[in-house]
Amino acid sequence: MDFNLTEDRQMLADTLSRFLADQYPVEHRIKVAYEAPYHDPALWEQMVELGALYALAPESAGGMGGTGFDIAVVFEALGKALCPEPVLGALMASRLLTAADADQEALLTGATKYAVAITEIDAPYALEQISTEARETETGFVLSGRKSTVYGGQVADEILVAARHGGRLGVFAVTSADANITGYGMMDGGGAAEVLLDETPARLVLAEAEAALQDAVNAGIVALCAEAVGAMDVTHATTVDYLKQRKQFGVPIGKFQVLQHRAVDMLTEIEQARSITIKAAAELGGEDAAKYASMAKNMIGRAARLVAEESIQMHGGIAMTWEYAVSHYAKRLVMLDAQLGDTDYHLSQVMKGYAA
Amino acid sequence: MDLSYSKEELAFRDEVRAFLAEKLPKEISDAVRAGGELTKAMMEEWHALLNARGWLATIWPKDFGGPGWSPVQKHIFEEECCRAYAPRIVPFGLNMLGPVLIEFGSKAQQDHYLPRILDGTDWWCQGYSEPGAGSDLASLKTRAERDGDHWVINGQKTWTTLGQHADWIFCLCRTDPEAKPQAGISFILVDMATPGIELRPIKLIEGGHEVNEIFFTDVRVPIGNLVGEENKGWTIAKFLLTHERTGIAGVGFSIQALEEVKAIARKTMRGGRPLIEDPLFAARIAQAEIDLEAMKITNLRMLFKAQAQGAPGPETSLLKIKGTVINQELRDLARRALGPAAAPFPGHVGEGNLMFGPPDTEHNAARYFNNRKTSIFGGSNEIQRNIVTKTMLEL
Numbered sequence: 001m002d003f004n005l006t007e008d009r010q011m012l013a014d015t016l017s018r019f020l021a022d023q024y025p026v027e028h029r030i031k032v033a034y035e036a037p038y039h040d041p042a043l044w045e046q047m048v049e050l051g052a053l054y055a056l057a058p059e060s061a062g063g064m065g066g067t068g069f070d071i072a073v074v075f076e077a078l079g080k081a082l083c084p085e086p087v088l089g090a091l092m093a094s095r096l097l098t099a100a101d102a103d104q105e106a107l108l109t110g111a112t113k114y115a116v117a118i119t120e121i122d123a124p125y126a127l128e129q130i131s132t133e134a135r136e137t138e139t140g141f142v143l144s145g146r147k148s149t150v151y152g153g154q155v156a157d158e159i160l161v162a163a164r165h166g167g168r169l170g171v172f173a174v175t176s177a178d179a180n181i182t183g184y185g186m187m188d189g190g191g192a193a194e195v196l197l198d199e200t201p202a203r204l205v206l207a208e209a210e211a212a213l214q215d216a217v218n219a220g221i222v223a224l225c226a227e228a229v230g231a232m233d234v235t236h237a238t239t240v241d242y243l244k245q246r247k248q249f250g251v252p253i254g255k256f257q258v259l260q261h262r263a264v265d266m267l268t269e270i271e272q273a274r275s276i277t278i279k280a281a282a283e284l285g286g287e288d289a290a291k292y293a294s295m296a297k298n299m300i301g302r303a304a305r306l307v308a309e310e311s312i313q314m315h316g317g318i319a320m321t322w323e324y325a326v327s328h329y330a331k332r333l334v335m336l337d338a339q340l341g342d343t344d345y346h347l348s349q350v351m352k353g354y355a356a
Numbered sequence: 357m358d359l360s361y362s363k364e365e366l367a368f369r370d371e372v373r374a375f376l377a378e379k380l381p382k383e384i385s386d387a388v389r390a391g392g393e394l395t396k397a398m399m400e401e402w403h404a405l406l407n408a409r410g411w412l413a414t415i416w417p418k419d420f421g422g423p424g425w426s427p428v429q430k431h432i433f434e435e436e437c438c439r440a441y442a443p444r445i446v447p448f449g450l451n452m453l454g455p456v457l458i459e460f461g462s463k464a465q466q467d468h469y470l471p472r473i474l475d476g477t478d479w480w481c482q483g484y485s486e487p488g489a490g491s492d493l494a495s496l497k498t499r500a501e502r503d504g505d506h507w508v509i510n511g512q513k514t515w516t517t518l519g520q521h522a523d524w525i526f527c528l529c530r531t532d533p534e535a536k537p538q539a540g541i542s543f544i545l546v547d548m549a550t551p552g553i554e555l556r557p558i559k560l561i562e563g564g565h566e567v568n569e570i571f572f573t574d575v576r577v578p579i580g581n582l583v584g585e586e587n588k589g590w591t592i593a594k595f596l597l598t599h600e601r602t603g604i605a606g607v608g609f610s611i612q613a614l615e616e617v618k619a620i621a622r623k624t625m626r627g628g629r630p631l632i633e634d635p636l637f638a639a640r641i642a643q644a645e646i647d648l649e650a651m652k653i654t655n656l657r658m659l660f661k662a663q664a665q666g667a668p669g670p671e672t673s674l675l676k677i678k679g680t681v682i683n684q685e686l687r688d689l690a691r692r693a694l695g696p697a698a699a700p701f702p703g704h705v706g707e708g709n710l711m712f713g714p715p716d717t718e719h720n721a722a723r724y725f726n727n728r729k730t731s732i733f734g735g736s737n738e739i740q741r742n743i744v745t746k747t748m749l750e751l
Binding site: 254271351355 | 360365632642650652738744748749
């Protein structure tokens, strides 16, 4: 049993955190995250040069990591900085390309930006409900359907699309220029896209891809949970700091027990969230990965919303302003619940295991 | 980052499992599983079996008769004991007074009392709380005054768990009423057979006799029964409370409770289907299970830290807060899963009465009510929040 990071991972965490703290201060983040292209292309390139993406893929696929803990380290750092760069798409695409034994050098060097399109407007989370269809033609495949809130889709060069072919799920690559894509910014910063597919040409990446898609989702969940833990740590620390600074009735408001105890309850939930994220990271790639990913995403959904709402409440009016960083952290913490399955969806996934 | 046990730890786990399979008497584990009160004889028998194996004083150093376990080994032992429905080790002598004597006691006190704790000669109880001193323990009033070679003790202690079985009580007494509250307290050992001690049972919410109040009227105790220095008892009190908080997350007991909830919800029928297939109820179970799954890791993380630092830190307060709440939630679900079958008073329904649940569920309502204590004792959850506020948030 060992809850310390290995030396390599600690170094990665430190390097990435330092880079983000220096180059991506929250004021800059607030500026770029809400204006097209909803991230900072120059900083994306620098971050890629640091090797952040290599940490997401295993050595067998040309990377230098790829375990749950590698992913968690990267995304916790991104979460602390509230970084809106489209790393999640790269991670999930890398999982799919690894499963397909396909070359992913362009992904890892950042030369090609990837997004993964699973979500549909009527099937936001459940893979078995995907209805986008693939049809084989003489020259390859064409896809028809609509993919929704494809994170990072507004800047992706390549989109890996989950679509049905002969009743089974496959993964197909669509070049963005070939599809009808509408990009937009998000409430919590960063961007996504609606992807309309109408007999759109595509290349088959992986057939019978249910397990690979589930693995990509599991990895994405570990990433989102770690991102949330990073963001919750910052939000809680900022809130506690504010309790020490802000005076009312002649004393720092942190002297009031009603606020002290709520700050402790936030901390308790954050530690629980950190624990379940560690568990999901440890199980990633294993037999029970989906179960623990569901447990983690459910708990993160509850904890993140609590931390978001309580930090706003305990700050008072200042956290309602655009100018104050906590408002942006709070938005991210609340909105990430709707990515890759929300609190209730994952609770129902855990319940499924109870049926005799 | 590695959540798995080492090869040595796994071997140790197998050793504990084999011991429990061989030595734990079935009538005792059945009684634990049923959730009613254990007899004194059952607890003593279990202690003797553990002592014969050298596994009774799990947190004592090796030199004093402890097994010399790491925090992880201790955790594995507790986890396996819970899994096997072994009784909880009665903590007052073994986990509270023992470490105090080892840290603060004289050589003579150690030589006299420690072996008697191990072999079961002395059953100890704890004289801390008073009617006017609960969360504000330092305001305690029980007075110990010097009279020649004796302390003369007058006052009242309360919530004395299993005091009805006790031969001895360790007491916090006020020895300097002029000093600041924390500075005038001493830690004194008292023979329960001393004239002037009267023990009265307190019947608890579920009807059980677990705790007592103890009255002291001119109780004369030899001067040598003071542990540590006079008026330095508060230091000992705090030391002891830290030990009390380790393992207080009660993860093993919550794992038991979760299994019980699921077993009941599989047997209980609602609308022609097992209750566990009812989405509302299943969702409640699932949420508690997720919280417990996180708590298992939180517990291990704190353990790992304690192992590295040599002592548990203030994070144990977080464990206590969350661990007790999870356990209480699971006890609530067990009671609710039974519905009206949880209502009959334990023992009032004969085995022939088929209207009600199986006999192993008859204590569920009682356990639910009894377990409300866990967020109150050992420093209430509100006191734990105060501790975290001060030590971790520094507010």
